[in-house]
Amino acid sequence: MEEFMNLVEKMAQIPGVSGCEDGVQDVFYWPWPWKRTPLGSYIYTVQEKGPNAPHLLLEAHMDQIGLVVTGITEEGFLRVAGVGGIDRGVLPAAQVQVHVGKRVFPGVVCTVPPHLSKENDDLPQVEDLAVDVGFSSKEQTEEKIPVGSRITFLQEPSELLNGRYTSQGLDNRAGCVAVMIAAQALSELSLNCSISVLLSTLEEVGEQGAATAARMIAPTHAIIVDVSFAHTPDARRSQCGEMAKGVMIGISPILDNDMTNAMCRIAKEHEIPWQPEVMGGRTGTDSDAIAVANAGVACSLLSIPLRYMHTPVEVIDPKDIHSVVDLIATYGREKFGGAL
Missing domain, CATH: 2.40.30.40 (Peptidase M42, domain 2)
Known part of the structure; x- marks a missing residue:
């Protein structure tokens, strides 16, 4: 857990306001080939299984407000x-x-x-x-x-009581760490699909980085990881998740019903902490752009509960990030025939 959070802390402190995200990618030292898109997003090729195989994309945006x-x-x-x-x-x-x-x-x-x-x-x-x-x-x-x-x-990160962590930039550097660690876990499972990771730019100003990169990658399935609202005393409970209660699984018209249902079922069966997040239309995340790339992409949205979004004192619980990683790895193994 400590090594995991050290990576989150390191990423969160790298400046990367929308349009100037260079430097965020330098934190990662994974052995996968990568390329930079014209809009500055980074695409990692984790494994390739041929043009007719399913193609799973894991995505998180790396820009900050x-x-x-x-x-x-x-x-x-x-x-x-x-x-x-x-x-x-x-x-x-x-x-x-x-x-x-x-x-x-x-x-x-x-x-x-x-x-x-x-x-x-x-x-x-x-x-x-x-x-x-x-x-x-x-x-x-x-x-x-x-x-x-x-x-x-200018804000120093801090560890709060109960193992929680506060910093600027956790939206969405926590998601970046989650997808990279999940991709590493999937790469060890011999899945029957291609796997790519996208760390996208410009989400905070219109999702252009994800929209253009998704067209280049052309995945069949995508799992988008972002943050969402964790409840605080001054917020409406009906609009928020609960911190330390696990991954928030998105339910929305723009998201694929089969993937959503599978995520909920797998979380229940494997006792992965989770909670639903219901949206009536757009999700306000890169899911909206990726879902309509090319002829369409089946998308699932997994969110990390976060307090005080878009401030220098965002707060997360590491256990929620772990539940995201566990769910992605378990879904990948069940959906694409990975070996233990």
């Missing part, structure tokens, strides 16, 4: 926009990092002291915020930081 520099004020502050659905509530007074190539500049998001603000001031829009990197003029800042630079939170 963040900010992008849109301008510089005369006083040297950075103007920004959100990349993905960043939580505005955690931005004022947040410590951040501005990434310019390999260089990193610390900064803080400006905030008005309570003494100077009105009691009922609305939360500012992201475009109304500014980032202070310490410079006092536009000329100084422009020398170091070009517009278009990405910004992430």
Whole structure:
């Protein structure tokens, strides 16, 4: 468990705001051939069984939410926009990092002291915020930081009580680790199918990385791993899963009924902790793009319960990630005739 979480922690700390995900892939050292797509996604060929064999794809997105520099004020502050659905509530007074190539500049998001603000001031829009990197003029800042630079939170990971873990970037680096470890397990089972892994880009801004890569891979079946909402006291229980209660198996019109039913049955029969996640239409994940690639792909969505999504303090329980890995490995063996 400790080695497993060390990999999650290492991945979660690599900056990879949508459109600038290079570097995330460098964490993995698997012996499979890989290629980079024009949009920056990584495709790993785990095993090939010929053109007529079923083709199983395991997918997780590797991009994270963040900010992008849109301008510089005369006083040297950075103007920004959100990349993905960043939580505005955690931005004022947040410590951040501005990434310019390999260089990193610390900064803080400006905030008005309570003494100077009105009691009922609305939360500012992201475009109304500014980032202070310490410079006092536009000329100084422009020398170091070009517009278009990405910004992430400056947040150290921590282990909480009860074995839980908090960090930025767990959405969806936890999923990336899960699919890679599951792929390694499947590669040892002599399955009667081809197997690919896709670590995709741009999910947080429209799923373009998965959409284009899935067309290249042309799988017959796909298992998408992402995170979903874990219940907290301020959230509706009906819209959330429970942390430490296992993998959330997606049920949605866009997902394949046979795969969904098989996942639920296998989890029950093998006593893998699981819980249903019912959606009335789109899933809001890469499943939506992969399902309609080429002539269509049978998809299953497995989610890791996560608290405080799109903030620098996302929380997971490692046991839930393990249940995802166990379910994928067991499904693969039963569906595609793997040997123990």
